[in-house]
Amino acid sequence: MAGTYSEETTAERRTEDGLLTDRRVKWFGIVVAGVFTTAVAYLLYRILSDFVDYDLLVGVIPRFLDAYLLVLQIFLISSVLSLVAGVFVGLGRVSRTRFTRSIATGYVEFFRGTPLLFQLFIIYLGIPAFWPPGQFPIGNWNVPAAIIGLTLNHAAYSGEAIKGGINSVPDGQMEAARSLGMSYIDAMREVVMPQAARNALAALGNDQVILVKDTSLLTVIAVPEIISVFRNVNSTEFDAWTPIVLVAVAYLAITLPLGKTVRYFERRSEWGGTDE
Structure with missing residues (x-):
């Protein structure tokens, strides 16, 4: 005791x-x-x-608003294209065909292994070099180059997220679908991919937030985006803090609703979850 x-x-x-x-x-x-x-x-x-100089703040708001709308447009187009391309990259990464898998792997390794800034320079300066001077068919090339560069870069990251989502689905799901007479493509589309998208949602959402912030690099290819306006205001007015406040507000006006949207879909995608 x-x-x-x-x-x-x-x-x-x-x-x-x-x-x-x-x-x-x-x-x-x-x-x-x-x-x-x-x-x-x-x-x-x-x-x-x-x-903060509030008189200057009011005066430069229209310039930041134009840059904000341009960044939002570039982000929306690049986001949709990168997600669609990322699905194909992810499927290529798990393909049973060695050649397809090798091509997808090489694509991912290149775009994840080199800086986005380097890729933007290749697209913005390198592609027009294939034409004789002054004969490049696209006059305003900076915005299309920005969209192409962001799409190609983030398709690699989205593809890896999709690949991880597919690999996290138990093999028994595919086996069960095939045993019911479904083809491999039908089983991927109807059974595996919906679960893979749910598993990859957090990583995909995080990548989209990074995409928004990556638009700040577009100033180097003469896109009049938010950082470009900040530099112009600072160089002419010799005031850093006033435009910095607008830069922060502009980016948060995109990333905060985007993060909330991702969390909403995460709650909706939980098994037995609701959107409350």
């Missing part, structure tokens, strides 16, 4: 020590989060009260 009582007392003491440790960690996290939030709030207050 004495031994049993001693063991129970020791177990209770260990549990109490564990709870005390957990409580300390909890409060440490609360303190750190509070200090961080206070510091960020104070920094934002100082910037908005001491460093």
